[in-house]
Amino acid sequence: MVFPYTKAAKKKPADIGEDLGKYLVENSPNISAYNVINGFLNLSVDSSYWTNLLETVAGNDTYGQEASNGKKIMIEYSSPNTNKPLHLGHIRNILLGWSCSMIYQAAGYEVIKVQIVNDRGIAICRSMLAWQLFGDGETPESSGIKGDHLVGKYYVKFNTEFVKEYSEWQQTNEAKEVYAAKKKEDQDEAAFFKAYKNDYFNEFSYLGRDAKAMLVKWEANDPEVRALWKKMNGWVLGGFDATYDKLGVTFDKLYFESDTYLLGKELIEKGLKSKVLFKEGKRVWTDLSNIGMQKKTILKSDGTSTYTSQDLGTAQMRYNDYQAEKVVYVVGDEQISHFQGVFEILKRLEEPYAEGLYHLAYGMVDLPTGRMKSREGTVVDADDLVAEVIAEAQKSALERGELVDMDKTEQANTFRQIGLGALKYFILKVNARKRMVFNPQESVEMQGNTGPYIQYACVRCSGVARKAPEVNMILSADYTALQPQEKDLILKISQYPALIQEAAAAYDPAIVAAFAYDLAKLYNKFYHDINILKSESEAAKAFRLKLSGVVARTLKNAMHLLGMEVPPRM
RNA sequence: GGCUUCGUAGUUCAAUUGGAUAGAAUAUCAGAUUUCGGCUCUGAGGGUUGCAGGUUCGAGUCCUGCCGAGGUCACCA
Known part of the structure; x- marks a missing residue:
């Protein structure tokens, strides 16, 4: 795309494209050709670039795992009340929290997973x-x-x-x-x-x-x-x-509201001194009109604590415990203004951790029939749902007569992996901040843009890769007539590390989910179009086996970031 | 009412952050393949991106107004 350069270069878009393309072909070994259409410069990449890229990825055992950056991030998720069981809304919360934890770990952070149990x-x-x-x-x-x-x-x-x-x-x-x-x-x-x-x-x-x-x-x-x-x-x-x-x-640390609800006094003292907070009798309040909010009470007129005072104190305590650069609160979007208020107060108090706080706000989960209402008994219970998706995975496998020869415990474990894979993918593929519709039937589908489709692709390509132990013997450089399907796969895989950073920056597992699906789909197409074991040459075969191995590893890695497992067979 | 999030095929979701003909899946129809693994692949139809303006080479994306659906406006958590 050359439009941005038209002003600086004072030339027509097409001419700039010509000049740039010509220069790149002459000076970069990776670029073999170019053309210009409607102001968009298209470049063709030489086959050696692709094979080299594949070798690099194949040789990197920790592909997709960044080296430690020495930074800590705390992720708070789940945080239920102890008066009733977990439901579908909690499941979205839990899956988001877990997946973000995995993504940040892959991005090089040390992750501390916590929850604050609302037990009073x-x-x-x-x-x-x-x-x-x-x-x-x-x-x-x-x-x-x-x-x-x-x-x-x-x-x-x-x-x-x-x-x-x-x-x-x-x-x-x-x-x-x-x-x-x-x-x-x-x-x-x-x-x-x-x-x-x-x-x-x-x-x-x-x-x-x-x-x-x-x-x-x-x-x-x-x-x-x-x-x-x-x-x-x-x-x-x-x-x-x-x-x-x-x-x-899992969680690394549990905080209990019964221990934390009185915290915050220290910060309140500090705020009163620096005139961030004000006192009338025993009541303490602050003015948040600069962020479009009204007066906020921090301590009630009888001197007792509030949700706000408690969250201020908890933030401070947790910083003292871990000194995390970033803290992510996975909490529903109905609390957006609460956290805006808390974060604003901490900034005014000039707390060192204030800038690193982030509220990962997710939308409510609706059912096809409308919203869940506990009073009307339309809440989907978490345990029931998990049991249901596993039963559904079992049912559909047995109907097709698959996995019947498998050892019983291994079989049960496989059904669990498939059922949960379906559920997790179904929820995580949707952008977190959006309200979503959860259709129980669709959540256990196995075809199309679903978890099991990806799991299946992964099982398939690791099966292919396993066929040939000699893949590690390098031959692939001799293969130059790359097919478009092969280039597409390598290109996709090469984007994976950047994608993890992107997903981390956006706190968005849906980005990883979309990647996994795209990669699975590309592989299935490749698999269908090209007969690997009957390749035209040994070099081509070695290349394709190696490619399959790399796809398997990348898919597995991406699924891990979503909390999904890969069954041994499907 | 103020502030705020959202509105995209029948449905569920995308859209590289302002870029090429708005893509997938699902459902429907028509084909192919069935090899290493049976849940695979190809194609067709389906859209005035809620509506109306504006900004510019270019808008689903930014701005304004309307319509519609949430959230929030506690000395509850």
Whole structure:
């Protein structure tokens, strides 16, 4: 493309193209020809360039892994509440966090994977209270229910009981009086009570009163409440661990909100001194109008902490723990303004890590039928989903009569790899910041732009490469009549390291996913068009086997960045 | 309402960051191959990139206005 040079050179676009092309052919050994069309300069690359490139890549055992750059990055992901099991939204979060971790590792960073478990607050007290009232001593062991699901059951129970209580209350005289006194114009009873729910919880509800009382006791370190809290949180965390294990993700460090929610005092003192923050009574606030936001409360008028104060303190603590240059928060896009506020305050406080903070905001996951709503029971449970995709992989393989001769445990493992591969790819191929539609049927498809298609291509080319141990004996330089399919493959592979950097800079696994798919597709075309084992010459055969080996390795590497495994057979 | 994200084949997603004829997949139809591995390949139809202006050699991409869908506007987390 020569348009940008027209002004500087004061020539017609076509002439510049001619001059440049001519110069490059004469002076670069890699360029063999050129032509100019509509102001675009096209160059032809000599075959020795391609074979050399392939040799270089083949000889590099760590292709796609940058040398350490000595920098640290912390990636926070998952970070669930301990009152209910994980769902599809968490899965998107977890896969994004994991994949970004892998990408940054490949880009040369030391990665610290963390999560902050939200294990306190009124929501947790709701589950606890419901269990106390209706649980009858039920445990994961006694009921056979996975711990997180058991606690989730009582969270739901609380809500159904609360709704019942609320609708009964609406019939009372007290409710009629509240309605008469507080209703807005044109607001009928139904609309009013729908909007009044939270106020009811705080002012009139028995369940609400008891849950809040429990939270107060928890904060006062009441031994009985704390013991119950510990017991139920243990159940939930055990359940989460099982789910993480299924998904194949790990963490280097867990932070607990119960330990961090009081942090931030030190930074607040600093902010008050430097007039970044202001105090009225016990309340501390700041003005964020410069980034289009309003006043933000950091400490409440009773002096207690807020979400903001807690995140300020946590950021500082984690910097003290690890001194990471970058910190990525994988959190849903509904919290964009919260993090803008937190990051802005830290910048004003001139904290050394403030510039390296990044909120990786992802969009909500919708179902084909609309959005997920826990109240309407349309939430897709994480454990159910994982079981379903594995079952689907098994079903479709057995229907085709494949893998039946395989050892049972190996077979089960292969189905797991395929099912999870399908699920992970389906979610990660979509740009993170976009809202996405999750179709359970399509997620387990095996054809087209899917995980199993890529896995299959990889299995295929490593199978080909395995056929010929002599690939390492260099012959490929003698092969000069390269086919377009071969050039396309080498070109694609040569872009891989730059692509990793690009994906890291954009915090976007979808870039890697698109690459893996393109490469798989190019290989399948190559495989179809050219019969490798019946190549026209030994040199061509050696070249193609070597190429297959390099494709296999690159595909496997790219899939690893997406958290996908490659089955031994498919 | 203010701020903000988004709107691309029937559907799900791309588009090298402002570049060539907007590409894949899926579904539909028509073919090929079936070798090292059966989930492979080729082709066809399908688009006024929400609408209307503007900026320039050139706009899906940038600017303005409208329409539509989210998010957010707590002394909740």
